[in-house]
Amino acid sequence: MPVSLPLLAPAAGCDCRRCPWYAGPDPADPAAVIAPLCSGSNADCSYCGCARAEARPGPGVGDVCRTCPVRCGSRTDIGAWMADVGGTLEFDDIDLGGGRLPAGLPRFIPQTDGSAVGALDTQLRWGAYGVGLRRVFSPDTAALYPRFVDRDVHDVLGLRPGQLAVLVGYGLDPLVEAFWTRRRTDRLVERIAAQGWDLVLAPNYSIFGNWPRSQHLLSMRMSLLIADEFVQAGMTTVPNLYWYRLEDLARWAAWVEDTAPPAVAINLQTVRQDSDWQTWVLPGLHWLAENLPPQLPVIITGLSRAARIDLAVDLFGPRLHLVSQNPHQFALHGAVMTAEGRQDLHARPVDAFTASVTYMASLLPEDRR
Template sequence: MTTFLGLPGRTAPAARCDCRRCPWYSGDDADPAVVIAPVCSGCNSDCSYCGCANAACTSCPIRCGSRIDIEAWMVDIGDTVEFDDVTITGSLPPHLPTFIPQVDGSGVAELDAALSWPAYAVGLRRLFSPRTHTIFPRWADGGTAAEILRLPSTTLTVLSGYGEDPLVEAFWTARHRDRLIERIADLRFDLVLAPNYSIYGNWPRAEHLINMRRSLLLAADFADAGVPTVPNLYWFRLEDLRRYARWIADSPPPAIAINLQTVRENNHWESWALPGLYWLAENIPPQLPVIATGLSRPNRVATLVELFGPRLVLISQNPAQYALHGAVMTAEGRQDLHARVPDAFATSVRYMASLLPQPVLGGA
């Protein structure tokens, strides 16, 4: 077993991705004296970091067994990469629509005046500064999310906790130091999609395992603070999906979220997203809601509707982005009409909603 800090039972990934000394390796040649949680079938053959011998690695964004501070990272995630100890309780808010437009947080009342939509989402970077790594004053000066956005109290507000890697990494670092979870809970969002941590194909397997656990841990932190929260699922291998399915069966969350904002190219969609989505559709409970972000192409939306039916919720920034240029989304594609922003926004939101089943989700 790989130990550190002189404390037995604490584990860390093996340096230089040496599977024979890794406590999570599940291969046939695994050493039973080392393995304590066989959750990984071995190294990532596409990894660009395996064998790295750079000793000055505390500034490296990659977590692997060769890092000189890997001990601190393992302590931070609870000394394990398993999911069994993570529980995310709660329920979805009542009357959640199947399409939720994501806005930038400015002029939302004006947008809603032409629409009266039941829910809006805002992204993490509209609330948590990518420059100062603190909550923006607008959100820190008191009031609920609905009040700050100048929406009716009956309108649902959703925090879409996704962002670029530097932003979500900064959020992880500051989450306890600055009481971020508690301060966001005070905003009384009706739903939070927990931040997710990336899994890239050229990263070491240890980074994948650590990031999958971090995504679930953050969701659990929000849920423990009393915020209705949905965890994001990222995966790299079939074994990852199987682990999620076992975890969901044992400790069902209120829903699962899948961030597809970075899946733009068809080869990535077809090689990673689609196989995983098909597998999930077959292997998670049939009534478990699925919240997807980042889709706008009608053919891809239709695929998700086919897979998940009326339990699907879609969140998209496209109506707001198109509206800024007076453009609308239609079945024929983008149309530049030079329309008023609120009118263009309303047209695109209604179009996106028309692609989805109409029942609302959530409690009674």
């Protein structure tokens, strides 16, 4: 009878001396290092001192893990989480199969709520429209909205022949976590594939500075796995890159070089503070611009300030695609995006939307509509 080996998992208490993923100097047991992915625990972690990590006895200590928002080696169910991601934190077993972005994808892709795309598009005849995951998958019921079930997305959105539908698979943590949990039992990926999306920007799983390093590694693995599941369902899919350290960027670049995905995506919708832009986003974008293959398309979601868009154009040039929901949000209030910022003109929604999309596209030279 074969002997089942214990499932590898991050060490309890973020103890690098006992962690199979530690890549730092002088590990306690060099033979235990399976894949050197991590340079050490996160000094900014707010969870490494929890009751479970410190092994303090007492009733209900283990139950705390069920309500904790992060996955660390001290969890009572860390083995189940490792099994759920394939028993590894590496990327080497995932290959999205290469491929290319759909023909005719414009450099600027307006993101809408999916309710009135045809009405907004009457003056533009734009090449592609994006719809966020929360408009397709309900955060309240953790199920697909009935209007999308068993229907072609182009019909649901009222698109014209040749216009592309892009699923922007980002959302708040409760939404993307629910999607992960329900995706297999409810066949969510296969059912979304049947809707006929032309491109999927795969859901991304968060990396916060005050989370343990094990959660960072799991989140990156989950983001790549979910992209692979969309590819296996027959969809052109772009993985989302998140990072916290330089070693994360290096891992992404090595994976891209080995597998040649059709593009990479970066979700910056949650970057609200200038400090995050300066200390995390900007250094990462500069590094990626220098180390990704020079012809690889880069799709960024969440940039709205002209200065930041200009910087992204300087870094990535004509391979940059931008996704933004600002033109649609402004149009609902009759406002227009301009070089001077938001202008409240009380314009008709269709006129405001047309002006904002045209302006944002003008920031991306050599538009390929």
